[in-house]
Amino acid sequence: MDRTLGKDSDPVSGSMDKSSVWDVRPLRRLVPVFPSQPNSSSFSVPQGAAPFFCVPPFGPFPSDVAPFYPFFASVGSHRHPEQNSQAPSGVGYGNPVTAAVPITSFRMQPPSTAGVNGDTGPSRSSRSRVQSQSHSSFAEEDGYSNSQNQGAQFLSSFSMHVADVEDTSKSARRKNKSQKRTRGSGDINITLPDVDADLIVNNILSSCNLMEFDMLRRTDGDKESVGYILLMFDFLRRKLSQVEDSREAMPGVSRRPDLRVGTILMNKGIRTNIKKRIGVVPGVEIGDIFFFRMELCLIGLHHPIMAGIGYMGLTVNQEEESVAVSIVSSGGYEDNVEDGDVLIYSGQGGNVNRKDKEVVDQKLERGNLALEKSLHRGNEVRVIRGVKDVANPSSKIYVYDGLYKIQESWTEKGKSGCNVFKYKLFRLPGQPEAFMTWKLIQQWKNDITSRIGVILPDLTSGAENIPVTLINDVDDEKGPAHFTYLPSLKYAKLVNSAESYGGCNCHNGCIPGNQNCPCIQKNAGYLPYISNGVLVNQKSLIHECGRSCQCPPNCRNRLSQGGLRVHLEVFKTKDKGWGLRSWDPIRSGGFICEYAGEVIDISKIEELRGENEDGYIFYATRTYQPMEPLCSDSDGVPKIPFPLIITAKDAGNVARFMNHSCSPNVFWQPILRQSDKGYDLHIAFYAIKHMPPMTELTYDYGLILPDKEERKKNCLCGSSKCRGYFY
């Protein structure tokens, strides 16, 4: 078998290779050019042809170019500087370019100095600047400079210069002040985590053309820009969490990757809908979910980072008055949220939440005043409802529940005895269900018979630890063709490997930062998952702990082995047969399931194909082009040690019901579980983006070589980027 397996993911012996964290290789992030005629000689690269070209994240895209996803930066890649320096020529990658677009043609306007609030221009963070400088020697040792130089060289001037602008803003001064205080208060060594944070984030950002984010889209977002910002935010946040997880906790230094990343993105102007507005926020849909307040802020749905009431000044008849535009109801006050369409919201202030000696009443000011004005003006108010995240009880999920109007207001005595303003809001009719869906699902969980169209409460018959509902509320088909439910992948035998090792000795589970753990070493020094069980980013190959590892089943590095974590349902779609969706929200990077079935030999593929119209075959080596934007390592193809083919026709799990989409919300990831006797390779699915409950889960089935052309099927994914077919 492949004797080079794992070579690229082995850390430099003796120490963690930090360059892997901020290894910046812009080429990998650029959009591969797909030929408009996919069956033409698409996979040969003419000598001298540039295989990639730059496009801004949000277009305009040449007709044959798809935007890319932010699962690009790789922990596991270890390209040498010499390789990096060759990158711009890029010969040997990708496809011929029919209409290459020069980099400069999408260059953004010179950074504007004034945002709406005077604080939104491109980065003015003196902290990043100072810290980058003060750690230059440290960085060089880590190979950082190489990648940075490469990035700077390749991106010419337009992405780096903004990071070097002196920050004279109030917030920066404040930041410096608070930082000084923080540092002075504890014993902190040279490698401050916050230094790394800025370094890491800035390097990733500078590698992916985000500075192309033009002013227009900052003022008014659209679905693409909003989606991109959210993907970027959470990817960076996970990356930062991963790095901080692997360090000693430092007293006095807070771990708030959400705030750190949010602040950097805000300062760089990587945000949208900056201008406050009443009503609809372009690019944000009712039902969209968020996991951090910072996300609401970045996409302009709710501007205050902590406060629950967002409001803006309006000049009416030459008089300035403030009106409420958005509220977040997340349980901090005694709101009444029993009814899905009515919300009794409490005003802010007073000592409702504090145990002071004296009772302090709420005052008719700030948000309270704005809500009062909005009652009289009758303007729409966006409502975001915070719900407890069942999968992660210490945090909340924010659900955008659409537009409401304020019906009445009054004051009453709160529990602490102070006067509290109350506002009754009702949801405007005709909007898609959002929060109500959450309530319904809760009912289904309590009593499945309350659901219409249920065929089977659990089609796995207990094979999974969470039931999988089978439902058809579209027509009267009674279920998919018979198959045996198999919760995990079945191997006839382990694959022998010369590189097998005995596994780890982490009896309490693999601990991030433990560089002695061979499994962590295999993953280039970092566990691929952060503490809440979220995959940090896509990699060409993940090494999970295997059967000879000493760690328990709940080890963080065995995430894909624990079975389902969300309540899925197999449902009848309108036009694509059966599909898969989730009752529970799924966050970006969240594990969905593995592809279970029987591993078959490549020689059997043709006969199976012949008799099997519906496919149910997962062919790991088939997917070439569509994975490229998701994958960053080496040649952009998942690095699997042998051509894995799985059939789920007779036996499989829920994954066999996942439909194809050219704009998927799920990606697959090869996972290797090794032991001293060999290894087995698995395919696991993870969410590309946050997904509200009941979103159909889809992944890209990929392309196939032109000689298999006759097997393509018409695609019904309905995406604007639809290729028109899939295999």
Next chain:
DNA sequence: GCATGTCAGGCGTAT
């Protein structure tokens, strides 16, 4: 398991 406490935190608003 929960409820409550604590702490650092960034931004918007008012001063």
Next chain:
DNA sequence: ACGCCTGACATGCCT
């Protein structure tokens, strides 16, 4: 400068 319906932990209470 202040305050805010954060978010991550820690602690303490209850079953």
